[in-house]
Amino acid sequence: QVQLVESGGGLVQPGGSLRLSCAATGNISQVNVMGWHRQTPGNERELVAIITAGGSTNYGGPVLGRFTISRDSAKRTVYLQMNNLRPEDTAVYYCRVVTQLGAVNYWGQGTQVTVST
Numbered sequence: 001q002v003q004l005v006e007s008g009g010g011l012v013q014p015g016g017s018l019r020l021s022c023a024a025t026g027n028i029s030q031v032n033v034m035g036w037h038r039q040t041p042g043n044e045r046e047l048v049a050i051i052t053a054g055g056s057t058n059y060g061g062p063v064l065g066r067f068t069i070s071r072d073s074a075k076r077t078v079y080l081q082m083n084n085l086r087p088e089d090t091a092v093y094y095c096r097v098v099t100q101l102g103a104v105n106y107w108g109q110g111t112q113v114t115v116s117t
Contacts, residue, residue: 002026009111022095024076033098034078038091
């Protein structure tokens with residue numbers, strides 16, 4: 001069984017930083033894309049950032065220049081460094097992993113990030 005174990009969410013003041021981590025465990029074939037999406041109540045899940053096995057990255061417009069995605073492929077772990085956080089970054093952040101074989105998507109359970117005074 002495949003599990004994505006997320007950590008690092010919490011409450012932070014505007015302008016602050018957080019680092020999210022997500023480790024893929026279990027019987028999972030070679031990983032291609034790893035990434036983060038976020039969702040607020042009543043809205044669709046949106047792309048935050050993704051990174052391929054080759055290291056190519058893609059960011060959602062609202063986080064460009066403030067967030068940085070990275071991965072440790074040997075540990076099957078993806079990280080999201082979030083700097084200069086804004087109240088509008090408040091959301092549940094979901095980790096996503098896509099396998100190389102069959103392009104199977106796996107999602108984490110979500111971790112809450114709240115940016116507030």
